[in-house]
Amino acid sequence: MAGMIVPTRTPATVSVSRHADADEAGRRTRELETLHRLAQRVAAENDPRGVLERALETLVAMGWFECGEALLDEDGALTTVAVGACSVDQVGACALRSSLAEVAREALRRGAIMQRGSWRLVPVGPAALLALAGTADVSGSFLAAVVELVHAALKRTHLHARLAEKEQQRSRLLRAVLSAQEEERGRISRDLHDQIGQSLTALLLGLDRNLEAPDPDDLAKLKEIAAITLADVRRIALDLRPSVLDELGLEAALRRYARDTHERYQIDARVLVTLPQRLGHQEETVLYRVAQEALTNVVRHARASAVSVVVTASHGGVQLVVEDDGIGFDPAGLAAAEQVGLMGMRERIELLGGSLRIESAAGEGCSVYARLPSRHA
Numbered sequence: 001m002a003g004m005i006v007p008t009r010t011p012a013t014v015s016v017s018r019h020a021d022a023d024e025a026g027r028r029t030r031e032l033e034t035l036h037r038l039a040q041r042v043a044a045e046n047d048p049r050g051v052l053e054r055a056l057e058t059l060v061a062m063g064w065f066e067c068g069e070a071l072l073d074e075d076g077a078l079t080t081v082a083v084g085a086c087s088v089d090q091v092g093a094c095a096l097r098s099s100l101a102e103v104a105r106e107a108l109r110r111g112a113i114m115q116r117g118s119w120r121l122v123p124v125g126p127a128a129l130l131a132l133a134g135t136a137d138v139s140g141s142f143l144a145a146v147v148e149l150v151h152a153a154l155k156r157t158h159l160h161a162r163l164a165e166k167e168q169q170r171s172r173l174l175r176a177v178l179s180a181q182e183e184e185r186g187r188i189s190r191d192l193h194d195q196i197g198q199s200l201t202a203l204l205l206g207l208d209r210n211l212e213a214p215d216p217d218d219l220a221k222l223k224e225i226a227a228i229t230l231a232d233v234r235r236i237a238l239d240l241r242p243s244v245l246d247e248l249g250l251e252a253a254l255r256r257y258a259r260d261t262h263e264r265y266q267i268d269a270r271v272l273v274t275l276p277q278r279l280g281h282q283e284e285t286v287l288y289r290v291a292q293e294a295l296t297n298v299v300r301h302a303r304a305s306a307v308s309v310v311v312t313a314s315h316g317g318v319q320l321v322v323e324d325d326g327i328g329f330d331p332a333g334l335a336a337a338e339q340v341g342l343m344g345m346r347e348r349i350e351l352l353g354g355s356l357r358i359e360s361a362a363g364e365g366c367s368v369y370a371r372l373p374s375r376h377a
């Protein structure tokens with residue numbers, strides 16, 4: 001029968017395959033609808049439990065599974081955080097459930113979907129898993145899309161929580177900075193009023209006296225008062241913002257501050273700066289403030305005999321290390337309210353995209369490492 005076209009499908013097979021096509025199309029539509037609904041529902045949740053609850057609800061309501069539960073690995077312990085369809089009593093009595101934890105752990109460890117009887121253990125992130133029960137035919141690609149959606153929603157909740165925590169920290173810090181600023185103003189005002197004001201009054205009275213009857217001894221004393229007052233004014237100005245930082249740069253400003261620390265507190269303070277060129281204005285200010293706070297801490301808390309301040313170029317950025325040989329402390333043992341100064345240092349550095357690390361232990365001194373990235377990186 002050359003030339004005749006032999007039909008490969010009989011009318012019966014055509015009708016069966018039409019049915020199959022229609023079934024397949026229906027299933028795809030239901031899959032898409034489920035994913036759409038799932039995306040909408042998890043998007044409104046800001047905590048992981050809420051996301052997992054909505055995911056379970058949607059998958060059960062759309063008929064993909066009969067029931068299920070969501071498990072979170074919290075510090076090594078798998079905890080059920082949400083139950084879909086079955087009541088909590090039923091879950092407790094579920095015969096399959098006793099061996100589920102083990103398989104769930106295995107699925108989480110492998111990061112792969114595992115099956116046990118009619119249960120599917122579906123990891124939806126490194127520490128979250130959906131245990132879903134049912135006999136319906138669920139395609140691998142659909143499950144993979146569900147996993148991706150839920151995983152993304154969980155990641156968003158983590159970011160959300162981190163952001164909220166950061167925001168809280170920032171506002172705590174801002175309050176602390178504002179009150180520290182007020183305190184500093186109060187101190188400067190007292191310094192000006194008590195020290196400088198009194199000295200200048202003494203000078204004025206002395207000058208009046210000497211205008212009437214000049215006395216070389218008295219004049220010598222007045223000169224001394226003027227010299228002390230000048231030193232006080234310089235100290236106050238240095239504390240506020242050393243002009244040397246703007247004029248001569250970080251190294252000169254740090255040397256000046258270290259010399260002042262040595263003279264006032266007899267701590268051997270050394271400075272080593274090896275930078276090929278001057279840094280930007282912001283970088284210099286931040287590193288100076290961090291070194292200033294670290295040195296103030298050494299004076300106030302460390303009971304150290306020596307401290308070194310080293311600034312070097314490193315990995316295209318710059319690193320500051322302030323190291324003392326004092327009594328040290330446990331940085332992890334401080335409550336947030338006890339480390340406003342340290343948090344202030346960290347905040348300043350992080351604002352410029354850098355990082356700060358403190359290494360210390362009782363009896364082992366303290367090292368503060370601050371790193372700023374290159375501005376051109």
Ligand SMILES: Nc1ncnc2c1ncn2[C@@H]1O[C@H](COP(=O)(O)OP(=O)(O)OP(=O)(O)O)[C@@H](O)[C@H]1O
Binds near residue numbers: 298324327338339340
């Ligand atoms: N170099 C150091 N040696 C020993 N202990 C230190 C050192 N630096 C910090 N500490 C400890 O860490 C604590 C927190 O320091 P932080 O600078 O945050 O606060 P503070 O100096 O007590 O107060 P302030 O807010 O005025 O700076 C200090 O109270 C002190 O116990």
Ligand SMILES: [Mg+2]
Binds near residue numbers: 293296297341342
């Ligand atoms: Mg401090």
